[in-house]
Amino acid sequence: MEKRIRKSEMSPEIVLLGKRIEEIIKEKGLKTREVAHDADMDVENLRKYIKGKQEMKITTMLKIAKSLNVSVEELFNFVKTK
Template identity: 45%
Template structure:
């Protein structure tokens, strides 16, 4: 009997938050690579966050907010 690793369902908030990050990045004319570099994260992970395919820890939200040069509360201010 094989055990398959079940995919964890991503909460709707994470999906919407990812869309918000992408919209903010495009609005500022920044590439995924640029924000990833500034946040000191892998661009592939940032892409997963933007696409809502991976949950994000609060510490990562802080790093992304810093990369955008805004506060975490500003980053979290979006229509959910």
């Protein structure tokens, strides 16, 4: 099976969001598998989000935030306001 290639690069914000999720997982001493299970999602999809390789739906983001026990605002604390 041939690997699919994205037509466009992921936006920097998507990559930063993935890094932020990974940071929170490490801060809380969790395992990616645990977070995926608590969010009722496949661990491979969560890994794609963390690596910034796949965009997520808002409902998925809410599930991840809930499984991490953080607010959505905390997920986006990397965003600089003007």
